Amino acid sequence: MSTALKDMIRNPTVAELELVARYAALKADVRRERLFEAFAQTGLPGRRTEGWRWTDFKTAVSSLDAPKAAPARDPLVRDAVTTLRFTPSGYGVPKALPAGVKLLAKDEVQAMGGAEAAPLGALAAALSGGKTPATLLVDVSAGAPVHLHMVFEGPGAINAARVVFLLRPGAELHLSESHLGGAALSAALVEFTLNKGARLNRTVYQIGGADEAQAVTALIEQDASAASVQTVLAFGAKVARIETRLVHRETGSKATLNAAYLAGAGLQADITTHVRHGAPSCITRQVTKGAVLDGGRGVFQGKFHVPRTAGQQTDASMQHKALLLEEGAEVFAKPELEILADDVQCAHGNTSGQLDAAQLFYLRQRGIALVQARALLTEAFIAEALEGAGALEDVLRAEASGWLNHAA
Amino acid sequence: MASMLKIEKLSASVGEGEEAKAILHGLSLSVPAGEVHAIMGPNGAGKSTLSYVLTGREGYTVTGGTATLDGADILALEPEARAAAGLFLSFQYPVEIPGVPVMTFVRTAMNAQRKSRGEAEISAPDFIKKSREIAKVLSLDPEMLKRPVNVGFSGGEKKRLEIYQMMILEPRFMVLDETDSGLDIDALRTVAEGVNALRAPGRGMLVITHYQRLLDYIKPDKVHVLAKGRIIKTGGPDLAHRLEAEGYDGVLAEAV
Numbered sequence: 001m002s003t004a005l006k007d008m009i010r011n012p013t014v015a016e017l018e019l020v021a022r023y024a025a026l027k028a029d030v031r032r033e034r035l036f037e038a039f040a041q042t043g044l045p046g047r048r049t050e051g052w053r054w055t056d057f058k059t060a061v062s063s064l065d066a067p068k069a070a071p072a073r074d075p076l077v078r079d080a081v082t083t084l085r086f087t088p089s090g091y092g093v094p095k096a097l098p099a100g101v102k103l104l105a106k107d108e109v110q111a112m113g114g115a116e117a118a119p120l121g122a123l124a125a126a127l128s129g130g131k132t133p134a135t136l137l138v139d140v141s142a143g144a145p146v147h148l149h150m151v152f153e154g155p156g157a158i159n160a161a162r163v164v165f166l167l168r169p170g171a172e173l174h175l176s177e178s179h180l181g182g183a184a185l186s187a188a189l190v191e192f193t194l195n196k197g198a199r200l201n202r203t204v205y206q207i208g209g210a211d212e213a214q215a216v217t218a219l220i221e222q223d224a225s226a227a228s229v230q231t232v233l234a235f236g237a238k239v240a241r242i243e244t245r246l247v248h249r250e251t252g253s254k255a256t257l258n259a260a261y262l263a264g265a266g267l268q269a270d271i272t273t274h275v276r277h278g279a280p281s282c283i284t285r286q287v288t289k290g291a292v293l294d295g296g297r298g299v300f301q302g303k304f305h306v307p308r309t310a311g312q313q314t315d316a317s318m319q320h321k322a323l324l325l326e327e328g329a330e331v332f333a334k335p336e337l338e339i340l341a342d343d344v345q346c347a348h349g350n351t352s353g354q355l356d357a358a359q360l361f362y363l364r365q366r367g368i369a370l371v372q373a374r375a376l377l378t379e380a381f382i383a384e385a386l387e388g389a390g391a392l393e394d395v396l397r398a399e400a401s402g403w404l405n406h407a408a
Numbered sequence: 409m410a411s412m413l414k415i416e417k418l419s420a421s422v423g424e425g426e427e428a429k430a431i432l433h434g435l436s437l438s439v440p441a442g443e444v445h446a447i448m449g450p451n452g453a454g455k456s457t458l459s460y461v462l463t464g465r466e467g468y469t470v471t472g473g474t475a476t477l478d479g480a481d482i483l484a485l486e487p488e489a490r491a492a493a494g495l496f497l498s499f500q501y502p503v504e505i506p507g508v509p510v511m512t513f514v515r516t517a518m519n520a521q522r523k524s525r526g527e528a529e530i531s532a533p534d535f536i537k538k539s540r541e542i543a544k545v546l547s548l549d550p551e552m553l554k555r556p557v558n559v560g561f562s563g564g565e566k567k568r569l570e571i572y573q574m575m576i577l578e579p580r581f582m583v584l585d586e587t588d589s590g591l592d593i594d595a596l597r598t599v600a601e602g603v604n605a606l607r608a609p610g611r612g613m614l615v616i617t618h619y620q621r622l623l624d625y626i627k628p629d630k631v632h633v634l635a636k637g638r639i640i641k642t643g644g645p646d647l648a649h650r651l652e653a654e655g656y657d658g659v660l661a662e663a664v
Contacts, residue, residue: 359505361487362502362503362505363517365488365499366577367517367518368488370488372520380507
């Protein structure tokens with residue numbers, strides 16, 4: 001390794017040196033270099049990185065040895081829906097695609113806006129490609145709603161993947177994603193451009209082991225009257241971050257960003273969102289619910305940025321509610337509203353607490369055992385966050401319920 | 409006849425540590441199978457505490473004495489195990505459970521009890537049939553049973569839902585804590601009909617009430633007067649009428 005490469009990250013860890021070596025082995029590309037440099041500014045983000053205080057990848061990813069456990073089962077895969085699979089050895093392109101979808105596998109790396117603000121998104125982009133072309137572009141045109149499923153899974157040391165979606169004017173995409181772990185470090189970057197009137201329904205399911213790190217970064221840009229609904233169900237990993245950065249860039253755009261996280265012992269789930277109201281009269285609705293057991297950690301960081309002129313007539317609400325199911329559970333939350341415009345409606349709420357003792361006793365008096373009573377109440381508590389998943393709502397609820405009745 | 413519920417010298421406190429407050433002071437009482445006993449008493453006598461101690465609510469500590477159901481100690485059991493043993497509490501203030509529909513809740517409860525007794529689960533069609541029949545007896549709107557437990561229900565609807573649960577779960581021993589409070593006369597009659605329908609040779613009942621009115625509809629075999637954490641007097645149904653006419657003061661003074 002050349003001195004210049006070694007010096008890209010200050011005081012690199014063993015894992016970071018391995019990442020540098022992986023980068024160096026890939027085909028040289030100016031944009032790839034720029035992306036890796038954006039990552040290298042922070043290296044693996046950790047306690048000292050702004051926005052990563054509670055989600056410390058630097059400490060968690062000490063080496064890149066492949067984890068022992070196989071990837072988790074995928075509850076969202078459906079026979080009738082085309083599946084794109086992303087593994088450490090690249091991705092497969094299915095032969096048959098739904099009408100209105102074009103796939104373009106590009107050798108050249110695509111530029112990424114705001115790469116410095118999303119270091120693990122930049123890392124995913126910088127390391128994607130090798131055995132398969134660097135960037136997978138998915139072009140969705142108007143017509144009947146398109147259904148697609150994506151799976152990100154090991155086995156392997158690093159699973160870096162990048163997919164770029166373009167939703168043409170009036171297009172409608174129903175996308176489900178399963179991030180199943182099985183790699184020491186999984187970094188996925190999914191980008192969306194929603195042209196005028198386009199609609200996106202995105203469901204994200206994340207699960208990982210206590211020796212795995214996962215980062216799922218999404219960048220969403222919405223044109224006039226575009227609408228997106230996102231639903232996340234995260235079970236965490238040693239560290240897991242589901243980050244969504246959304247920009248309303250034209251008038252009348254709407255976004256719903258909901259998430260539920262359930263974190264057991266030794267696991268952490270981080271839901272981070274950043275929404276910029278870059279045009280007037282846009283709407284954002286956000287509900288995040290979480291439940292955490294002894295030794296687990298939940299993190300919620302939400303930010304609405306409403307600029308002075310562009311953000312007029314913004315209508316936005318942010319709610320985060322967490323349950324500490326046992327002593328020793330941890331929840332960290334940082335809701336932030338940065339509002340510079342004066343004609344806006346912005347509301348936010350943030351609470352964390354325990355299950356209601358009177359409700360628990362009522363259920364137990366009727367013969368429902370403590371664990372099941374707790375599961376029933378917690379499932380009801382997080383249900384609101386899963387309502388936007390449409391046909392997949394029941395699948396997500398069943399996964400949550402299964403976890404609550406057995407793991408919890 | 410052998411006692412079904414037997415409480416002997418039961419003492420209990422509420423709260424913990426230095427905050428603990430003794431409420432029951434050596435309460436003794438026994439209800440034979442097939443009988444309905446009423447407990448009457450002034451405010452603060454310990455009526456609700458007794459119902460919570462018997463059913464195992466957190467925050468109540470037994471400091472002495474015993475309570476058995478058919479000879480088996482119940483005080484050592486978890487609340488759900490007491491329920492599976494057949495003990496049911498109709499709450500004075502039924503709890504709202506947002507997000508959990510009545511039918512889901514009651515069927516979960518029924519199957520949990522069956523499972524712990526080693527019985528097979530009830531099938532969905534059988535459950536729905538049974539639920540419909542009972543709802544009809546209690547004049548409960550079937551739509552209500554699809555709504556979250558007690559959320560947005562009136563006081564009367566909440567009490568009727570308690571009796572619905574009691575009828576569907578078919579407990580062996582029932583404690584009714586101030587079931588009459590918040591009920592108008594028609595609702596009271598409906599609720600009492602439901603309770604009376606459950607009277608059976610193998611079943612016992614403890615009806616806790618503040619007023620004699622409920623006992624016009626649910627005729628007790630015996631009436632106990634609870635004051636200052638003890639049963640101070642026991643008598644027949646006429647004792648309830650005497651209390652209504654003379655107030656608690658007379659009976660309390662007599663007992664001292």
